[in-house]
Amino acid sequence: MAGDLQGSLLDAFEDPALGPVAAVQRTDLGRGAWIDVLRRWLTGADQVYERLARDVPWQAERRQMYDRVVDVPRLLCFYGENEELPLPILDEARDLLSAHYAGELGEPFRTAGLCFYRDGRDSVAWHGDRIGRGNHEDTMVAILSVGEPRVLALRPRPGASTGPVGSTVRYPLGHGDLIVMGGSCQRTWEHAIPKASGHIGPRISIQFRPRGVR
Template sequence: MTAELQGSLFGQAEECSLGSLTGVRRTELGDGAWIDLRPAWLTGADVLFERLAANVPWHAERRRMYDRVVDVPRLLSFYGETDALPDPVLDEARDALSRYYAEQLGEPFRTAGLCFYRDGRDSVAWHGDTIGRGATHDTMVAIVSVGAPRSLLLRPRGGGAAVRQALGPGDLIVMGGSCQRTWEHAVPKTSKPVGPRISIQFRPRGVR
């Protein structure tokens, strides 16, 4: 897998390292949902992007959409509880998030889902992570973004004004509380020229 990424100076640090999570900022969304944001949590984000782009076993999927089968507009890879993660910094990130949110979440983050957005044509439609416990219980999904900046949109389930959150290289966003069942999120397509991006999503057991 090759990708052309024009990286930021901040993201091009020689090695990857994680900052403190004490700088997390929480925004209450309503209905028990919230998001936490920690900009530039990961330094060396462009280095990690290049390693993941080259080393992760990416695959394309096709899914039924109404009366036809369509290509999923992004590449995917999933790491279950017993799978070795593709880079040591992902182990560090998962462990750091598990420690920081231990009291609120009550359990560790256990899985990692990776999405490769190759350009502005790749996207993910409005959805909540409601396969499993996310449909009925409060939970958390933590996302680390590497590569080119893209926007994550959130809106109340059932309709309402959307919240746009720009995610740059190394940024962390955590969706918590009732967010997966009372709100939806999406990464929209864009006609603007954008480079490739990888999203790393950490989840507890039984949440997809």
């Protein structure tokens, strides 16, 4: 299942390890929304990518789209509460994030959703994680990316004021990068992984969420 990964020289000889979450850099998006970004939080990320690509029981899904059923343009796997994660480093990541954000979030991260973007044709459309509590409460979604960088784009929801950062913002994420979307971000902003042209290597994202947020 492993795709054609262009490995990072920084990761070639490093065992997987996580840095301090306190090094995150926060950007205020306005209207109570914010994002934290930490580049290469996970070292040895290419090894993690290879293990996940090979060992996770990836699923291809189909969904109703208007009057037809279409393939979901990425592979998926979801780990619910109390399910064993595929690698111990992911348990460690979830625990570190829970400890760091305990004061703001008030609860731990409990689930992990994995998405496998095999090439530039795989994508996810504009959306917010508003199924469940995220539709009416402030919450957080923390995303760890391994594999080749792909752009995560964010924009204000239609009709919302743009806030201090303007309109659409884009973050290329891969090779162990972390992004955390917090506050009102899921309600007042949307995010997407757009399709990309040219030779685009594979990327896996691991999304940690608290209970009742999808």
